[in-house]
Amino acid sequence: MIEVKDLRKQFGSVKAVDGVTFTGKSGAITGLLGPNGAGKTTAIRMIGTLIAIDSGAASIDGIDVATDADGARCACGLLTDSRGVYTRMTARENIRYYAELRGVEAARSEKTLARFVDWLDMKDILDRRTEGFSQGERMKVAIVRALIHEPANVILDEPTNGLDVMSTRALRELIKRLKSDGQTVMFSSHVMQEVAALCDEIIIISHGRVTAQGTTEQLMEMSGKNNLEDAFIALSDVSQSADAHKEVA
Amino acid sequence: MWATIVTVCTKELTDHLRDRRTAAMIFFLSIAMGPLLLIGLTQFISSVEKKAEAREVFVEGKANSPQIVNFFARQDVTIKDPKPDFRELIKSGKHDPVLVIPKTFEEKFQTGTAEVELVFDDTRQDAGNASIGVLRRLMRGFNGEVSTQRLIARGVSPQLVRVVDVQDVNLGTAAQRAAGLLFIIPWITLLGCVSGVTAIAIDVTAGERERGSLEPLLMNPVSRAGLTTGKWLAVAIYGLTVAALTMCGFALTLNFVPLPNLASVLSISAAQYLGFAITMFSFAPAMGALQMLIATYGRTYKEAQTYVSYLIMAVSMAPAIGMLAQFKDATWQLFVPMLGQLMVITRILRGETVTAMHYLLPFALNTAISVIAVLLISKLLTKEKIIFGRA
Numbered sequence: 001m002i003e004v005k006d007l008r009k010q011f012g013s014v015k016a017v018d019g020v021t022f023t024g025k026s027g028a029i030t031g032l033l034g035p036n037g038a039g040k041t042t043a044i045r046m047i048g049t050l051i052a053i054d055s056g057a058a059s060i061d062g063i064d065v066a067t068d069a070d071g072a073r074c075a076c077g078l079l080t081d082s083r084g085v086y087t088r089m090t091a092r093e094n095i096r097y098y099a100e101l102r103g104v105e106a107a108r109s110e111k112t113l114a115r116f117v118d119w120l121d122m123k124d125i126l127d128r129r130t131e132g133f134s135q136g137e138r139m140k141v142a143i144v145r146a147l148i149h150e151p152a153n154v155i156l157d158e159p160t161n162g163l164d165v166m167s168t169r170a171l172r173e174l175i176k177r178l179k180s181d182g183q184t185v186m187f188s189s190h191v192m193q194e195v196a197a198l199c200d201e202i203i204i205i206s207h208g209r210v211t212a213q214g215t216t217e218q219l220m221e222m223s224g225k226n227n228l229e230d231a232f233i234a235l236s237d238v239s240q241s242a243d244a245h246k247e248v249a
Numbered sequence: 250m251w252a253t254i255v256t257v258c259t260k261e262l263t264d265h266l267r268d269r270r271t272a273a274m275i276f277f278l279s280i281a282m283g284p285l286l287l288i289g290l291t292q293f294i295s296s297v298e299k300k301a302e303a304r305e306v307f308v309e310g311k312a313n314s315p316q317i318v319n320f321f322a323r324q325d326v327t328i329k330d331p332k333p334d335f336r337e338l339i340k341s342g343k344h345d346p347v348l349v350i351p352k353t354f355e356e357k358f359q360t361g362t363a364e365v366e367l368v369f370d371d372t373r374q375d376a377g378n379a380s381i382g383v384l385r386r387l388m389r390g391f392n393g394e395v396s397t398q399r400l401i402a403r404g405v406s407p408q409l410v411r412v413v414d415v416q417d418v419n420l421g422t423a424a425q426r427a428a429g430l431l432f433i434i435p436w437i438t439l440l441g442c443v444s445g446v447t448a449i450a451i452d453v454t455a456g457e458r459e460r461g462s463l464e465p466l467l468m469n470p471v472s473r474a475g476l477t478t479g480k481w482l483a484v485a486i487y488g489l490t491v492a493a494l495t496m497c498g499f500a501l502t503l504n505f506v507p508l509p510n511l512a513s514v515l516s517i518s519a520a521q522y523l524g525f526a527i528t529m530f531s532f533a534p535a536m537g538a539l540q541m542l543i544a545t546y547g548r549t550y551k552e553a554q555t556y557v558s559y560l561i562m563a564v565s566m567a568p569a570i571g572m573l574a575q576f577k578d579a580t581w582q583l584f585v586p587m588l589g590q591l592m593v594i595t596r597i598l599r600g601e602t603v604t605a606m607h608y609l610l611p612f613a614l615n616t617a618i619s620v621i622a623v624l625l626i627s628k629l630l631t632k633e634k635i636i637f638g639r640a
Contacts, residue, residue, distance in 0.1 A: 048468060051633055073470035080468075084461030086260075088267040100256045101469040146465065 001026045002047060002076075002153055002186055007056035009042050016042040018208035019056070024153070024186040024201075029179050031199035032188035033232060039208040040188040041081070044157045048078040060153050074102070076153040081161065083142035087131040091122065091141045094130060098145040109148055116144045119177060120170050136167030143174070154178055156187035160194060172198060196228045206236035253471045257479025262486065265449045275445050279491045282441055283498025284506065286434060291508045306384055307331040310350040314358065317350060317365075320391045326383075339370050346381045348388070435594035436568045438495050439587060442533040443540075443564050445491035446484050447557055450540035453480040454626070455553030464636055473627040481538050481623050488533030496526050517598070524597045527608050532590050535615035536564070538622035545629050548638055567591065583610040586618065 002024035009017040017039040024030040032040045045051040047058045049069040058065045065072040085094050092113070099109035117126055120140045125133065130141060139159070147154060156175075160168045175198055178185050189195050195202055196216050203213040212219060212235040216228055223234035266272050308328045311318050321328055331347045338344035346369035357363040365388065369381050397407045457463040466476070502508070503517060517525075540557050547553025567587040578596065583589040589611045596603050629635045 045637075050464060050467060050636060070470040073468060078465075078468050080464055082461040082464035084457075084459075084463075084465070086264050086460070086462065088264050089260075093263075097256070097260050098465075098469060101253060101466075101471050103252065142465065146468070 001062075001184055002030075002058075002060055002155070004043070004047065004058045005056055007043060007046060007058055008054045009039075009046060009051065010054055015208050017046065020205065020208070020210050021056075022203045022210055022213060024184050026152075026184045027179065027182045028200040029175060029185045029187070029198050031195040031202045032186065032205055033190065033192075033195050033202050034188070034205035035190060035236065038205045038236075040205055041157055042208075043205070044078070044155055044186075044188060045080065047072075048076070048080070048155060049073055050080075074149065075151060076155055077147040077149065077151040079139075079143050079146045079156045079159055081157055083138050085130040085133070085138055085141050088129060090127050090129050091133075091137075092126050094141050095145045095148055099148045102149045104149050112148055112150055113144065116147070119174055120144070135162045136164055136170075139163060139167060139171070143171070151183075153184040154186070156185070158188055158190070160189065160191065168194075192229045192232060202228075204232060204235050211236050250472060250475045253475035254479040254482060257476055258482040258486070261449070261453050261480055261483035265452055265483070265487070268448075268452075271448050275448065275491060276494055279441055279445060279494035280498045282437060282495050283500075284502040286437055287499065287502045287508060288506065290433065305329055306380060306387070307335070307345055307347040308350065309335070309347050310352065310354075313350040313352055313354045314363075316358070316395070317391060320394065321387060324387060324390070326387065336368060339368060342370070346384060348384050432568060432572075432591070432595055434499075434598060435591050436565075438492075438499075438529065439532060439590050439594075440561075440565050441495055442488060442492050442529055443536045444561055446488040446533065446537040447540055447554075447561070449487050450484050450537050451544040451547070451550055451553045451557060453484065454541050454544040455547035455550055458547070458635070458638070459549045463630075467630060467636060473630045474623070477541075477623050477627045477630065481534070481541060481619065481626075484537035484541060485534035485619075488537045489530055492526070492529040492533045496522065496529065499525075521597050521600075524603055524608070525594055528590050528593050528597075528611065531608075531612040531615045532586070535586065535618040535622075538619040542622040542626055542629075545626050545635065580606075580610075583607065584614060586611075586614065589614070 004023070005021050007017055007020045008015070020039070020043055022030070022032075032043070034040050042051065046053050047060070047065060049065050049072050053066050060072045060075045063071040063075055085091075086097075089097070095113060096106075096109065099106075099113075104112075117123055120143075122140055122144070125137050125140070130138065133141070143156075143159070159171055163171065172194070175185055175187065187198075199216070201213065201215060202219060204211050204219070212222060214222065219228065219231045219235060220226060223231040225231040225234055304325050305327045306321070306329070308317070308321075309331050311328055311330075318328060332338060332344060335344045335347050339346065346367060349366040349368055351364065351366070354363045354365065367381065367384055367388075396410070400407050400410065457466065467473070500517075500522060540560060543556045543560055544553035547556055564587050567585075568591055571582075571588055571591065578592050582592045583606070593603060593607045593611065596607070
């Protein structure tokens with residue numbers, strides 16, 4: 001379970017995350033939906049211990065990320081938009097490096113790897129050097145190395161960005177599988193269909209704040225719209241600030 | 250922590266050694282450095298010696314003084330005619346010094362003091378200038394002979410004008426004289442230790458940032474200090490390899506290649522090799538750490554390369570500054586990286602006493618540099634600007 005309470009982060013005069021509170025329930029898929037620059041990535045990086053928290057708190061399975069960063073890192077697997085791999089090493093070696101850093105036993109990591117290889121159809125690329133890998137292939141390596149320790153919580157930041165249809169579909173299947181294994185999955189996106197198709201709960205973030213949260217149906221009901229896209233526009237600040245703009249003009 | 254260090258170090262070494270071209274180039278240059286330098290130095294020294302011993306001098310206007318020609322011939326010196334435009338050629342370093350005997354020489358020689366000109370360019374450091382000494386000595390000899398004859402002809406004892414007889418007593422050993430040139434050996438080998446690890450030092454720091462692999466790496470539940478130490482260890486091992494290969498190159502060349510001019514001055518004992526090695530082995534890892542620290546600020550490999558090049562420039566300039574400022578061997582130099590190592594290795598090559606202090610001070614300093622650099626890099630890896638600042 002991922003719990004975030006009144007999380008705040010400021011870069012200079014910009015309030016990137018301005019008091020965000022939400023929960024990612026165990027065995028469920030939670031989607032963070034928001035326009036570019038809404039603060040999704042910053043919030044995820046704070047939960048992932050990569051950025052210091054200004055105020056508020058985040059915890060993974062009850063482990064406070066600020067006080068026990070290593071504990072939090074063990075409890076979750078995080079895929080950010082940095083998906084760089086070591087190009088002179090094979091996909092398997094890239095993944096094994098992370099398994100060793102995490103102290104996962106070789107036999108166990110091989111077993112986990114075999115499962116992912118099957119799910120993500122990586123047989124052909126596994127023992128190839130990653131030089132010249134496509135975006136989709138690199139994403140597969142990045143996601144497996146992030147999850148090689150079989151964490152109970154999975155956080156994916158815009159995982160389908162730049163991927164083709166086949167890779168996107170493979171990823172979607174993976175997310176569903178993780179959920180059926182009882183893992184907590186949280187992912188951010190600005191693609192409505194994706195979020196609507198996968199998520200049990202959707203959190204709409206805009207201008208660093210949570211503007212609405214609930215299931216697809218609840219969000220449509222709340223906004224009085226009959227599709228998620230219209231609901232999203234109605235519920236995120238974007239339309240309101242546009243209106244405010246009009247008034248000023 | 251130890252497991253992290255070993256994992257990171259093993260990965261970085263494997264990863265970097267797979268860049269075959271870079272690694273092969275660096276290792277080849279390291280091992281080739283000794284032979285290239287030593288053979289080059291031998292060639293240079295022997296050409297200097299040849300010129301100094303050469304019984305050949307250039308004289309312009311030898312028809313103007315049969316006496317000088319006669320004297321040179323009796324000294325077994327062959328006189329050669331200079332090229333017509335020798336003054337220009339000397340300026341451009343393409344001609345040896347020339348003795349010019351003017352047309353008026355004979356007339357003045359009979360009546361009083363005659364003049365000759367010695368044409369050379371002292372801004373040129375090449376071997377040709379060795380023959381200036383030969384020409385000067387010859388003319389001094391000629392002067393002495395003629396004046397002695399003239400004094401005797403007038404019934405005066407030549408002893409009268411020889412109040413002081415100056416005799417040359419050179420206290421410098423052959424080794425010390427050669428060491429004047431031998432500074433090139435420590436300079437180039439130490440520079441090799443620095444530039445040999447640049448590629449890997451940048452690869453493990455700025456390379457991670459450019460690739461976008463730093464952020465996921467830092468998501469692993471391992472300490473920054475462990476990661477950095479592992480990376481530094483890989484760089485240090487690489488640097489030690491470069492230093493060891495360089496040493497091997499020197500040892501093999503000195504023992505198996507006939508170097509007639511250097512063999513006498515460069516007879517390095519096992520103990521001296523050890524001293525040489527200790528100095529280089531403590532230097533290379535510290536320079537690796539320093540380059541890693543600088544490269545961490547680079548968002549890309551290229552940017553880091555620019556930053557690191559300033560360090561390499563400073564290191565390569567150190568001996569030149571030392572020479573210009575005419576530093577005498579002093580303890581304070583041991584506290585300056587590069588200058589200290591240069592001093593110690595030069596002392597070893599000159600066969601001068603090297604004490605424990607000469608090894609311990611630089612070793613302590615280099616260890617401190619490595620530790621501080623590793624700690625600073627670990628600290629930098631918590632900074633958002635470094636982790637996310639991508640080009």
